Amino acid sequence: MATNRLQKQLQPSYIKLFNSISKLPGGLLFLINLRQDLLEFIKTELEKDYLLAFSPSPRKGLSGVDLGNFLIKRVVKELQAKVPSIKTFVTLSPIPNFREWLETNLNLNRELFLPKEVEAIRTLVPYSSAPVNNVFSLYLEREHIYQPNTEKIIKPILSRLCSRYLLLEKRRNFALDPVCNFHSRNGASLHNINWKADLSEKGFQQSYGLMVNYNYQISEIEKNNQLYLLRGTIDVMKPVQDCLVWAVQKSKL
Secondary structure, three states: OHHHHHHHHHHHHHHHHHHHHHOOOOHHHHHHHHHHHHHHHHHHHOOOOEEEEEOOOOOHHHOOOOHHHHHHHHHHHHHHHHOOOOOEEEEEEOOOOHHHHHHHHHHOOOOOOOHHHHHHHHOOOOOOOOOHHHHHHHOOOHHHHOOHHHHHHHHHHHHHHHHHHHHOOEEOOEEOOHHHHHHHHOOOEEEEEEOOOOOOHHHHHHHOOOEEEEEEOHHHHHHHHHHHHHHOOOOEOOOOOHHHHHHHHHHOO
């Protein structure tokens, strides 16, 4: 049986992890399919110098399981050993609670905007005296946000607010965002925030279509892991993306 062969190979190194996953519904099939998917992906990526992986939200059923070391650090090292031409390992990850966080703060009338952003938002409704938070909320709706005249104003503001959420909003000194916390714990560097990356209904409901890249640099994984666990520091790739600059500067204060 394939499941028995896989169990025999995984148990020496990952007995606790294997037991935890195998008890979940479909756990064994997940492990088998994971191996098959990786091998198939490697086969089609041999000529490239990067590997892009889609990063799902950590599932509640895996709470407490060190899935990162199994799926990321170990896999990255093994893939690089088998396919030396791959130099860059980067995810395209969701930001599952960003919209909820932003809407909550807008509804509470928190001061979220820089002075220049307030001026820009006011240009959307020049003759209105409505609170700036209300105006911004209105133009975040799908029918407005991607209109050319609106998008050029909303995009930089929303992207900066996303950088604040990812880098500055914390729970017990760790990232409030569960996916950012997951990758930071495993030594990744935050790389880019991507506009219009997921325009599905789910993607828009989670984060207005924004997604983020996390980069796993082999030589930096251990250092980033320790900085995050000891200080709550989230590493950001250089050169720093424009929309991340403000949050990076704030994080150093």
